[in-house]
Amino acid sequence: MLGNAEYREMVPTYESGFGHRPDAVNFRGDLEQLVEDGTVAFHGSVERWRNPLLIDESDQDALRNGWDLVMDIDCDSSFELAKDTARLLLDTLETQFEINAIGVKFSGNRGFHVSVPGAAFPDRIDDKKMSDLYPKLPKACINVLREEMEDDMRGLVRKHGLEEEMSTSHGVDPYQVADLENNWGSRHLFRMPYSLHDSSWLVSLPIPKDGIQDFEKSDAEISEVEVDTEFFREPEGTEAGSLAVEAMDWLEEHTQDADVDTSGEFDAPDEAIDPEHWPPTIHNILDGLEDGRKRALLILVNFLQAVGYDFDDVEERIWRWNKENSEPLNEAYVRSQLGWHRRQDEIVPPPNYDSDGYYRDIQVYEGDDLEEKVANPVSYAFRKSGKSRESSGEQQNSGENGSDEENLVCPYCGKEYEIEAYYREHVRKCFG
Structure with missing residues (x-):
């Protein structure tokens, strides 16, 4: 002793x-x-x-x-x-x-x-x-x-x-x-x-x-x-x-979950956005990875929900993606992560493109013209598909006055605003 x-x-x-x-x-x-x-x-x-x-x-x-x-x-x-x-x-x-x-x-x-x-x-x-x-x-x-x-x-x-x-x-x-x-x-x-x-x-x-x-x-x-x-x-x-490296990856993933501001509701579209409108960075992840698979799992689950897929579809796509990895993630780990996300009441977008430890660090960031203009993969999908980020069922329009001015678009989640004061308040809250 x-x-x-x-x-x-x-x-x-x-x-x-x-x-x-x-x-x-x-x-x-x-x-x-x-x-x-x-x-x-x-x-x-x-x-x-x-x-x-x-x-x-x-x-x-x-x-x-x-x-x-x-x-x-x-x-x-x-x-x-x-x-x-x-x-x-x-x-x-x-x-x-x-x-x-x-x-x-x-x-x-x-x-x-x-x-x-x-x-x-x-x-x-x-x-x-x-x-x-x-x-x-x-x-x-x-x-x-x-x-x-x-x-x-x-x-x-x-x-x-x-x-x-x-x-x-x-x-x-x-x-x-x-x-x-x-x-x-x-x-x-x-x-x-x-x-x-x-x-x-x-x-x-x-x-x-x-x-x-x-x-x-x-x-x-x-x-x-x-x-x-x-x-x-x-x-x-x-x-x-x-073990230490895996633990640090675990911390990054769960810290990201904890740091996201979910004080405002994220409205997924009524109809899921087709893969043809997804950013190339997401497609790079779906092709399978050697490194960063756990971080990629977090990105994919959040992205798929945010662009309108119900959780059964999310699970099916995640299991299919896992088989594409050079070494699939442990099934128990995937199951536990999917179970946790299924229990959450709110949809949270994936990390922004400039978030440390994610897209660039795991070498999947493509950075085409549109990705360079938006902050988040979800913003890309909404822009590319032409869908509005207003509440479900509302149509994109040019404003009450019939103005052709472009709406103000949140760089984090893609939500659009016509009134600058509301836009600034939303951006302040979105992702903290």
């Missing part, structure tokens, strides 16, 4: 609750004194600090020098399901992301903890220091893994006879039964290796990766424990680099 405490905030647990924060353990005598004072369990921060005792809300980013990815599997319905979930997580890390520096330990009660050390991640990604990407990047890593595992997780839950427990108001969620927790926050804690669990009085015991299925809770009784397995393993280089 002492070896794992270096540079971590350490929080003792007494029978009455957590001890004061921040605290640190630097020497064996520190641990012994805490035990004499009544400590029954120890938690440590996933973050590593230059000096844990100086942690203050105002300077956490300056003090943080890294973090470890510690994933918590919690299942109170079936310990055998918790084992299978841990095994699936290990297999996903090893086969999908080629990570070998993985540690496993019994949580001490209902599940397991799985670790990937911070040293397995690159020092920087997208010109950002890894230490500055906490907690959003580790949370995104877990969300990527959850999506990758979701189909298999449904099968595991059914295998253990717990299918009914997956049901939610939005469909089926296997993580409602066996959770891979993704609710990290500032100064997130995990139970330290070889600490007691203050409810079960079992040891939070590190175990070999190939020992999960044979593990029994009785193996973690104090009298049975031998201190012979490390929880954090030394990586060979930046093994977790591909």
